[in-house]
Amino acid sequence: MEKKELLYEGKAKRIYATDDENLYIAEFKDDLTAFDAQKKGSEAGKGALNCQISSLLFELLEENGIPTHYVKRLNENEMLIKRAEMIPIEVVVRNIATGSLTRRLGIPDGKVLPFSLVEFYYKNDELHDPIINDEHALILDLARSESELEELKRLGREINVILKSFFDKRELNLVDFKVEFGRDKDGNIILGDEISPDSCKFWDKKTGEKLDKDVFRQDLGNVKVAYEEVLRRILK
Numbered sequence: 001m002e003k004k005e006l007l008y009e010g011k012a013k014r015i016y017a018t019d020d021e022n023l024y025i026a027e028f029k030d031d032l033t034a035f036d037a038q039k040k041g042s043e044a045g046k047g048a049l050n051c052q053i054s055s056l057l058f059e060l061l062e063e064n065g066i067p068t069h070y071v072k073r074l075n076e077n078e079m080l081i082k083r084a085e086m087i088p089i090e091v092v093v094r095n096i097a098t099g100s101l102t103r104r105l106g107i108p109d110g111k112v113l114p115f116s117l118v119e120f121y122y123k124n125d126e127l128h129d130p131i132i133n134d135e136h137a138l139i140l141d142l143a144r145s146e147s148e149l150e151e152l153k154r155l156g157r158e159i160n161v162i163l164k165s166f167f168d169k170r171e172l173n174l175v176d177f178k179v180e181f182g183r184d185k186d187g188n189i190i191l192g193d194e195i196s197p198d199s200c201k202f203w204d205k206k207t208g209e210k211l212d213k214d215v216f217r218q219d220l221g222n223v224k225v226a227y228e229e230v231l232r233r234i235l236k
């Protein structure tokens with residue numbers, strides 16, 4: 001597999017073309033950003049950890065019937081993925097209230113939600129990723145139909161069921177997470193992007209310790225140590 005030109009650079013990954021038009025390479029960076037990229041940092045080895053964690057979680061989801069863009073991990077910080085036309089919606093699934101949900105609606109931090117909550121955010125840096133509803137998504141042409149939006153919600157919930165029970169057994173609460181989807185060459189919706197402590201919130205079940213990007217956001221300690229602990233639990 002030959003790595004070709006850089007197609008896209010985001011805050012945490014670079015996407016490259018390959019000699020196969022249907023395959024891309026995702027390279028995981030060590031950079032960390034928070035609060036709309038106002039806070040910036042870097043942690044050597046963070047990219048490799050997220051590449052490994054994401055690979056293992058994509059494999060878990062594929063085994064459980066979730067279609068993803070994942071093909072295989074190539075090396076420490078590169079993953080081979082299927083080409084997909086990304087849908088600019090961040091699908092957030094929540095089990096426990098924290099972060100923007102508590103700030104927006106006044107729900108107490110740490111409250112276990114009566115059912116898993118799915119939210120859509122418009123992925124747009126200039127607009128600061130505003131929360132949107134189904135009608136906004138259709139008016140903005142982010143999704144092709146109501147049924148495509150229903151598919152995003154269904155997949156988000158299914159991913160949550162699989163990941164929540166997986167992390168439950170590893171003494172971690174999956175508080176919430178963000179996923180992004182794309183359309184493959186046949187128009188099927190597939191899970192894209194990454195699933196890592198950059199995009200999920202994990203709380204240790206016994207101690208409540210945060211083992212995710214909040215360690216960086218809130219200066220709670222060493223990010224790498226936290227992410228290594230998540231990997232260690234996944235490999236348990």
Ligand code: UDP
Nearest residue numbers: 092098099100101176177178198199200201
């Ligand atoms: N999230 C993300 N990218 C974003 C915004 C949120 O990966 O641009 C994730 C975040 O890590 C958390 C979930 O989505 O797992 C919900 O985040 P929230 O809206 O509470 O924002 P926060 O208060 O964490 O900034």
